[in-house]
Amino acid sequence: MIELKNITKIFNEGTVNENTALRDVSLKIERGDFVTIIGSNGAGKTTLFNIITGNQSPTFGKVYKDDKDVTKDPEYRRAGYIGRIFQNPLLGTASNMTLEDNMMIIYKKGFKGLSISLNNKMREYFRKELVQLDMNLENRLKDNVGLLSGGQRQALTLLMMVISQPDLVLLDEHTAALDPKNAQIVLDLTTRFVREYKLTTLMITHNMSHAIKYGNRLLMMDNGEIIFDVSGRKKEELTVDKLVEKFHEIRKKEFETDEVRLSE
Amino acid sequence: MIEGIFVEGLIYGIMVLGVFITFRILDFPDLTVDGSFPMGAAIMAVFIINGVSPWIALVLAFIGGYAAGCVTAIIHNKLKVPNLLAGILTMTMLYSINIRILQNRANLPLVKAETMLTKVSSLTEGFLPQSAAVLLFFVLVVVLFIIALNFFFHTDMGLTLGAMGNNEQMVICQGVNPKVMKLIGVGLSNGLVAVSGAFAAQYQGFADVNLGQGIVVAGLASVMIGEFLLRSNKIVLLLSRVVLGSILFRGIMYLGRFYGYYINLTPNDLKLITGLLIVLSLAVTQIKKRKRNRQAAS
Numbered sequence: 295m296i297e298l299k300n301i302t303k304i305f306n307e308g309t310v311n312e313n314t315a316l317r318d319v320s321l322k323i324e325r326g327d328f329v330t331i332i333g334s335n336g337a338g339k340t341t342l343f344n345i346i347t348g349n350q351s352p353t354f355g356k357v358y359k360d361d362k363d364v365t366k367d368p369e370y371r372r373a374g375y376i377g378r379i380f381q382n383p384l385l386g387t388a389s390n391m392t393l394e395d396n397m398m399i400i401y402k403k404g405f406k407g408l409s410i411s412l413n414n415k416m417r418e419y420f421r422k423e424l425v426q427l428d429m430n431l432e433n434r435l436k437d438n439v440g441l442l443s444g445g446q447r448q449a450l451t452l453l454m455m456v457i458s459q460p461d462l463v464l465l466d467e468h469t470a471a472l473d474p475k476n477a478q479i480v481l482d483l484t485t486r487f488v489r490e491y492k493l494t495t496l497m498i499t500h501n502m503s504h505a506i507k508y509g510n511r512l513l514m515m516d517n518g519e520i521i522f523d524v525s526g527r528k529k530e531e532l533t534v535d536k537l538v539e540k541f542h543e544i545r546k547k548e549f550e551t552d553e554v555r556l557s558e
Numbered sequence: 559m560i561e562g563i564f565v566e567g568l569i570y571g572i573m574v575l576g577v578f579i580t581f582r583i584l585d586f587p588d589l590t591v592d593g594s595f596p597m598g599a600a601i602m603a604v605f606i607i608n609g610v611s612p613w614i615a616l617v618l619a620f621i622g623g624y625a626a627g628c629v630t631a632i633i634h635n636k637l638k639v640p641n642l643l644a645g646i647l648t649m650t651m652l653y654s655i656n657i658r659i660l661q662n663r664a665n666l667p668l669v670k671a672e673t674m675l676t677k678v679s680s681l682t683e684g685f686l687p688q689s690a691a692v693l694l695f696f697v698l699v700v701v702l703f704i705i706a707l708n709f710f711f712h713t714d715m716g717l718t719l720g721a722m723g724n725n726e727q728m729v730i731c732q733g734v735n736p737k738v739m740k741l742i743g744v745g746l747s748n749g750l751v752a753v754s755g756a757f758a759a760q761y762q763g764f765a766d767v768n769l770g771q772g773i774v775v776a777g778l779a780s781v782m783i784g785e786f787l788l789r790s791n792k793i794v795l796l797l798s799r800v801v802l803g804s805i806l807f808r809g810i811m812y813l814g815r816f817y818g819y820y821i822n823l824t825p826n827d828l829k830l831i832t833g834l835l836i837v838l839s840l841a842v843t844q845i846k847k848r849k850r851n852r853q854a855a856s
Binding site: 390403438 | 710713715721
């Protein structure tokens with residue numbers, strides 16, 4: 295489905311600020327996989343996503359989609375088959391436009407022509423879909439998205455992303471900026487949609503128990519490398535303690551930033 | 559005289575619609591306007607002097623303006639030049655091009671040429687006074703433009719353009735090339751500006767390469783004045799508001815011209831007044847925002 299081959303990403307190459315974000319990372323994602331990714335800050339998780347989406351190009355290495363080399367494809371072209379949700383809920387929708395306008399824009403991927411697709415039939419469809427969120431958004435189609443809460447916006451982005459049927463879904467700590475209650479709601483929606491629509495998904499999280507609980511494969515990243523890759527049966531048997539132990543074993547160092555401790 | 563204010567407000571209102579599209583919708587502060595406005599005037603003047611129908615000349619003015627906007631967008635897109643600088647570059651180049659269009663002259667009078675306005679006057683002669691006919695004509699023109707733009711901003715492409723200035727990342731995530739959207743938006747904006755220039759040339763009876771000086775600032779002032787008038791998220795109201803702002807701005811300028819001399823103002827001070835008007839609008843917006851934040855905090 296998506297394959298990274300020997301990806302290395304170096305920022306500010308040749309300067310004092312040189313920083314290697316990814317070191318010779320190779321990764322193959324199969325159709326239908328739900329992969330969770332954990333790792334401390336600066337481990338290279340977001341850079342990994344940026345390389346997959348084409349937001350950044352790798353210093354070395356290649357990206358393949360269904361065995362086709364897409365390394366040089368610009369971000370907007372790859373966005374045709376990738377749905378990405380950011381940590382910042384504001385990045386998924388346009389605040390100064392109405393709910394229905396936003397939904398219309400996200401509804402279909404690719405170049406937009408001069409036809410008017412937003413009609414009453416479409417509104418009815420949007421309303422029906424919004425009912426799934428159980429946030430009473432179906433009665434607020436004419437409201438500006440800027441009036442919604444972060445959780446509502448993230449849920450809306452998630453719903454619309456799912457409707458646009460991408461081949462690959464990238465979730466970049468998409469619940470981290472929300473309060474615990476909304477975070478749980480969005481996470482529940484995520485797992486439901488992934489199951490119902492059989493979405494191939496990569497999810498970055500800071501929460502180890504989430505990483506273990508959800509998905510069929512787990513990647514642990516540190517210092518620009520994937521240091522632990524587990525799936526299937528072995529993943530089901532994982533616990534937070536085992537995971538921390540595993541990290542010590544591999545890295546022989548403390549994997550206990552405050553963040554990890556707090557999110558357990 | 560009051561019709562004069564309305565007619566000017568409506569003519570320049572088309573230009574302000576263009577400025578609104580770049581500054582507010584695309585968040586692309588575009589200074590090409592100072593060059594594309596006289597460009598529209600020059601194209602119109604040259605064609606009607608040579609006996610071409612003013613309607614065809616108007617379409618050509620739009621195309622010329624659109625091309626000028628595209629040049630700015632391409633400089634910005636391809637050479638990674640900041641949008642302000644890209645606009646200044648095109649604007650400067652347009653000065654020379656406009657003189658070329660006017661066949662190596664700095665201005666061209668349209669005294670005996672047949673313009674849209676002379677046509678309108680002869681058509682309504684007998685049952686409408688000339689000034690009323692002209693006013694009616696421009697009301698119609700502006701309403702048509704608002705209807706057309708309202709339609710455009712309801713299409714899928716228009717909606718996406720609307721999201722550009724607010725959230726470019728969202729547009730990219732929909733698989734749309736933001737560079738193409740900028741090309742469309744900045745082009746359209748300058749097309750409108752050139753059309754406005756073409757009307758202005760006919761109304762004033764001449765085209766001049768200096769017609770565009772400070773036009774973008776006047777446009778911005780009009781946009782800001784309009785924003786005090788009403789708040790809405792409906793595009794048709796936003797567009798109408800822009801034209802109302804333009805009329806109000808011309809009114810203020812009229813007051814400045816005719817009553818200013820009591821406090822020793824001359825027409826030369828109008829640019830200063832325009833600038834101060836913008837500063838004032840920005841200050842009021844800031845104060846309002848601070849007040850709202852304080853209310854939200856308490």
